[in-house]
Amino acid sequence: MVHSDALVDTEAVELIDPGKGKWVHYALTAWENTWPLLCLFVLWEIVARSGIIHEALFPTVTEVAQTIVRIFNEGILMRDILSSLTRVLLGGFIACLIGTVFGLIMGTNRFAEKIIVPPLNFFLSIPGIATFPIVILFLGITETTIIVTLGFEAGLTVLVNTWMGVKSVPPNMLYAGRVLGARGWPFFRRVLFPAALPSIITGYRLGFSRAWRILVGGELLVSIGTGLGYRIFLAQDFLQIDVMYAGVLLIGVFGFLLERVALRSFEVYTVQRWGMIREL
Amino acid sequence: MTKLLVQNLDKSYIINEGFGKRSRVHALRGLNLEVNEGEFVTVIGPSGCGKSTFLMVVAGIHPFDSGVLLLDGRPISEPGLDRGVVFQDFALFSWMTVRNNVKFGLSMKGMPEEEQHRISEHYLRLVNLQDFADVFPHRLSGGMKQRVGIARAMATEPEILLMDEPFGSLDAQTRKSLQTQLLDIWRETKKTIVFITHSVREAVFLSQKVVVLSARPGKVVETIPINLTYEERVSLSGPLMEYERRLENLIEQQIKGDASMRPVRQPPLAQSPDMLEHEMLD
Ligand SMILES: Nc1ncnc2c1ncn2[C@@H]1O[C@H](COP(=O)(O)OP(=O)(O)OP(=O)(O)O)[C@@H](O)[C@H]1O
Ligand SMILES: [Mg+2]
Numbered sequence: 001m002v003h004s005d006a007l008v009d010t011e012a013v014e015l016i017d018p019g020k021g022k023w024v025h026y027a028l029t030a031w032e033n034t035w036p037l038l039c040l041f042v043l044w045e046i047v048a049r050s051g052i053i054h055e056a057l058f059p060t061v062t063e064v065a066q067t068i069v070r071i072f073n074e075g076i077l078m079r080d081i082l083s084s085l086t087r088v089l090l091g092g093f094i095a096c097l098i099g100t101v102f103g104l105i106m107g108t109n110r111f112a113e114k115i116i117v118p119p120l121n122f123f124l125s126i127p128g129i130a131t132f133p134i135v136i137l138f139l140g141i142t143e144t145t146i147i148v149t150l151g152f153e154a155g156l157t158v159l160v161n162t163w164m165g166v167k168s169v170p171p172n173m174l175y176a177g178r179v180l181g182a183r184g185w186p187f188f189r190r191v192l193f194p195a196a197l198p199s200i201i202t203g204y205r206l207g208f209s210r211a212w213r214i215l216v217g218g219e220l221l222v223s224i225g226t227g228l229g230y231r232i233f234l235a236q237d238f239l240q241i242d243v244m245y246a247g248v249l250l251i252g253v254f255g256f257l258l259e260r261v262a263l264r265s266f267e268v269y270t271v272q273r274w275g276m277i278r279e280l
Numbered sequence: 281m282t283k284l285l286v287q288n289l290d291k292s293y294i295i296n297e298g299f300g301k302r303s304r305v306h307a308l309r310g311l312n313l314e315v316n317e318g319e320f321v322t323v324i325g326p327s328g329c330g331k332s333t334f335l336m337v338v339a340g341i342h343p344f345d346s347g348v349l350l351l352d353g354r355p356i357s358e359p360g361l362d363r364g365v366v367f368q369d370f371a372l373f374s375w376m377t378v379r380n381n382v383k384f385g386l387s388m389k390g391m392p393e394e395e396q397h398r399i400s401e402h403y404l405r406l407v408n409l410q411d412f413a414d415v416f417p418h419r420l421s422g423g424m425k426q427r428v429g430i431a432r433a434m435a436t437e438p439e440i441l442l443m444d445e446p447f448g449s450l451d452a453q454t455r456k457s458l459q460t461q462l463l464d465i466w467r468e469t470k471k472t473i474v475f476i477t478h479s480v481r482e483a484v485f486l487s488q489k490v491v492v493l494s495a496r497p498g499k500v501v502e503t504i505p506i507n508l509t510y511e512e513r514v515s516l517s518g519p520l521m522e523y524e525r526r527l528e529n530l531i532e533q534q535i536k537g538d539a540s541m542r543p544v545r546q547p548p549l550a551q552s553p554d555m556l557e558h559e560m561l562d
Contacts, residue, residue, distance in 0.1 A: 086365065091450050172368075173371050174368070175336070175341045175359075175371065176371040176372075178341065179340075179359045179364070179365045180384050180385035180432070181361045181388035186388060191373070192329055194373070195375070197375070270375070271375075273416065274375045275374055275416060276418075
């Protein structure tokens with residue numbers, strides 16, 4: 001991937017492919033990212049059709065897809081998707097923000113590190129699901145309960161990764177920033193944050209994947225009435241196997257899109273373009 | 281006029297060895313040095329003797345234990361834009377283009393954008409990298425990276441330039457050409473420069489004064505003024521060779537740990553016979 005044209009006019013640089021334009025490139029990238037998944041779906045279809053597993057327990061992909069279209073047309077699915085997405089994005093976004101800020105502080109301030117590490121390890125080992133009943137006591141059966149619990153757990157993950165990322169930045173990089181007069185906020189924003197970004201992005205990845213996991217359990221436990229997780233468990237009560245599969249499939253698809261479209265693009269545009277992570 | 285005054289500088293690192301066990305490594309002990317305004321001073325000494333440490337202390341990055349450290353008569357306690365640093369391992373910001381690396385110090389000063397651009401352009405030209413302004417550093421060669429490092433350090437127009445083996449990792453040709461460039465830049469700008477190197481030839485070629493440090497803990501063994509004209513330097517004249525030979529000898533003795541070369545204040549490591557002899561001679 002060539003991101004800069006600055007070298008093109010020198011004799012040593014030769015253009016070997018002008019590219020086929022932005023949209024073709026996007027289409028190719030989309031294909032590259034989806035074909036292994038599509039293969040998996042084809043495999044699923046084959047196994048389901050072969051009858052190895054009882055069809056009532058394991059519907060085909062096409063059946064599940066039809067179910068998705070059906071419940072979409074019934075109008076409930078859109079609301080489920082929107083409420084689940086809102087919860088994950090809102091909780092995840094707050095988690096990234098707070099986790100990053102505290103991680104940066106923790107990685108630079110000895111005192112902050114000493115204070116935060118013990119409670120951090122304490123909370124890290126408690127699954128978010130286990131805290132739902134307690135949070136419900138205080139916040140009731142509300143959106144806030146889900147978002148707070150989910151944000152808390154995702155935030156811890158972001159925090160650990162940011163903290164470690166900051167601590168592994170080569171000291172000379174930080175010295176260079178300080179010697180050039182960066183201190184306080186500009187130092188954090190223009191030196192520390194980008195220097196630790198490869199690891200911070202990993203934190204966001206893991207944070208969001210944790211957010212999805214807790215979401216599904218949370219929607220059940222809080223029985224909030226909407227959401228993909230809620231739909232799955234409701235379908236279980238009514239033995240609507242195809243709806244269960246539809247819910248699971250959709251969660252996977254949205255998780256995949258969030259990672260590949262948002263986080264991966266961010267990564268390509270930042271740390272990969274800067275040569276901080278290798279491009280394979 | 282004295283620009284940088286260093287008296288009896290001690291600097292040690294505390295090392296955590298685990299289980300609460302800690303030890304102290306003396307990197308510099310009783311270092312004395314004086315750098316005049318506009319002077320080009322080179323510090324030379326065996327690996328691990330504390331050269332980088334000394335530079336980082338002057339840069340204000342590392343605190344020192346005791347002694348006097350004055351820049352223009354004011355004590356140094358933290359980093360400041362009056363000192364520019366070129367790092368041994370470049371330490372470029374990989375997330376900024378070459379130009380933005382050079383502009384960084386200026387933007388920290390709060391300088392208007394056009395002026396930042398104008399100054400960065402000037403320094404990029406000075407190091408001959410104007411065509412690479414919009415490239416990210418990972419696409420540059422080692423020599424090019426170091427030139428960015430030099431441009432970045434000079435752009436803020438510091439009072440004194442601290443350079444830690446800037447050409448250490450370069451090939452002979454690039455090195456030679458950058459040395460000449462640096463000498464020209466120095467003649468033009470009359471900057472005060474403290475330059476660290478392993479190479480005797482580089483030291484003699486560039487500087488007006490060569491300071492030889494002892495093995496760790498570093499302290500000044502000898503200061504040798506280099507009285508050569510610009511022409512004598514670039515033509516690698518006989519007098520230049522003479523200086524080189526003298527310095528080579530001096531450093532060789534340092535590495536061998538010749539007792540007569542040991543700084544007097546250093547505690548005897550072992551009571552070797554020549555050590556005793558040395559003390560009796562005193
Ligand atoms: N961060 C540190 N912690 C502990 N000890 C250190 C640290 N940095 C340097 N030292 C010690 O201080 C001594 C001086 O190190 P320094 O990097 O200043 O050497 P140097 O003269 O620059 O060597 P070189 O020529 O190889 O770059 C070394 O012997 C090293 O063991
Ligand atoms: Mg060094």
